Amino acid sequence: MKLTCSQDALHKALQNAARAISPWTSMPILSHLLLAADGAATVTGTDLELGIQSRLDASIGEPGAVALPGRLLAAIAAQLPSGAVEITVSDGGSTATIIGSGVQFEIPGLPPTDFPTMPDDAAGTPVATLSADTLLTLIRSTVFAASNDETRPFLTGVYVVIKDSAVEFVATDGGRLARRTAALTGEVPEPIAEILPARSMAELARVLGHAEDQIAIAQVDRQIVFTLPGVRLVTRVIAGKFPAYQNVIPTEFKQQLTVDTSAFMQALRRASITARDSARTVRLRSADGVLTITSNTHDVGATEERVPVEFTGEPMDIAFNAAFLLDALEAIGEPKSTLRLAGPLLPGMLTPVEDGRYTYVLAPLRVYG
Numbered sequence: 001m002k003l004t005c006s007q008d009a010l011h012k013a014l015q016n017a018a019r020a021i022s023p024w025t026s027m028p029i030l031s032h033l034l035l036a037a038d039g040a041a042t043v044t045g046t047d048l049e050l051g052i053q054s055r056l057d058a059s060i061g062e063p064g065a066v067a068l069p070g071r072l073l074a075a076i077a078a079q080l081p082s083g084a085v086e087i088t089v090s091d092g093g094s095t096a097t098i099i100g101s102g103v104q105f106e107i108p109g110l111p112p113t114d115f116p117t118m119p120d121d122a123a124g125t126p127v128a129t130l131s132a133d134t135l136l137t138l139i140r141s142t143v144f145a146a147s148n149d150e151t152r153p154f155l156t157g158v159y160v161v162i163k164d165s166a167v168e169f170v171a172t173d174g175g176r177l178a179r180r181t182a183a184l185t186g187e188v189p190e191p192i193a194e195i196l197p198a199r200s201m202a203e204l205a206r207v208l209g210h211a212e213d214q215i216a217i218a219q220v221d222r223q224i225v226f227t228l229p230g231v232r233l234v235t236r237v238i239a240g241k242f243p244a245y246q247n248v249i250p251t252e253f254k255q256q257l258t259v260d261t262s263a264f265m266q267a268l269r270r271a272s273i274t275a276r277d278s279a280r281t282v283r284l285r286s287a288d289g290v291l292t293i294t295s296n297t298h299d300v301g302a303t304e305e306r307v308p309v310e311f312t313g314e315p316m317d318i319a320f321n322a323a324f325l326l327d328a329l330e331a332i333g334e335p336k337s338t339l340r341l342a343g344p345l346l347p348g349m350l351t352p353v354e355d356g357r358y359t360y361v362l363a364p365l366r367v368y369g
Helices: 007-018 071-080 132-140 200-208 261-272 322-332
Strands: 002-006 032-038 042-047 050-056 057-060 064-069 084-089 095-100 103-108 126-129 157-163 165-173 178-183 191-195 214-221 223-227 233-235 255-260 281-287 290-299 301-308 312-314 316-321 338-340 348-353 358-362
Touching: 002 007, 007 032, 007 042, 007 050, 007 084, 032 071, 050 200, 050 261, 050 348, 071 103, 071 281, 071 348, 126 132, 126 191, 132 165, 132 178, 132 200, 132 214, 132 281, 157 200, 178 322, 191 200, 191 214, 191 233, 223 348, 255 261, 255 301, 261 281, 261 290, 261 301, 261 322, 261 338, 312 322, 322 348, 322 358
Parallel strands: none
Antiparallel strands: 002 057, 002 084, 032 042, 032 064, 042 050, 050 233, 084 095, 095 103, 126 214, 157 165, 157 191, 165 178, 178 358, 214 223, 223 233, 255 312, 255 338, 281 290, 281 316, 290 301, 338 348, 348 358
């Protein structure tokens, strides 16, 4: 194999692909990146749950492939001088020679045949196409609500439903639930309803942060493939049945508060300073057009702040985890938010005032005194 590319192109391609490899693995090949040159040059990394393939803008002199240590290769690319980089591997060998602007590295690798296979470009018919911005919003609005409890793997991901002419992302850890929907431009030829690992979704969000194009979504066996210009991300699906989340979204309320989102967030951040218990407890008391936010931790101190609200219903005193409220308010991204409450020990629902596509349900905390 022989290819020539710029240092910048190599560094960027490696940065994307290297995010898929894990430094903690009992399989040496999974700490490697597959560098392939066959028609097009690509760099691929995987940990068997997540795979990222990044296209490398390069001139191919001789086709071939080699698996090279991922972290080492990325470190070399980051420190190479700007300019052209030549990578060669002798026929049948697995040691790469990397030459760039007066510096040369010899890197031992592994045979490309040892590297796990990924679905090729032609595999899977796209079932939906979304703008990068829409997909990024769907992920960021929900992924934070997924559970970290590996004993309940079906809660450690984002439930993705694509059917008819809509897409829906839902995540829950049992104490909170985040749901966002978006419209599609056409009917879905084949519906998808799968739980995708939260880590895969977080890595996809990082890749999407630099994209402005349309993203194609396809399913290949038990994998979901996201294709955007220059990058393909493949994630396995999590086995198991996602909870019937529709049953936990409240429909009846005794109180409704409409509040300025930014003012509410700032008040919660200030109250969090003295909410130092394990649950980050803040108490909300609402009456007569004022929301009073308080926190009190022994040996730390207390905070009280009043925020004007539009208020209907019964006065109520309820407690929530401040960090969980802030997660949702940041995801809402609208000037005004509505908090609906059914009782001091019943879940509350937070939504944007102007956008019915986002719903956040949060269980309250039990407090005494």
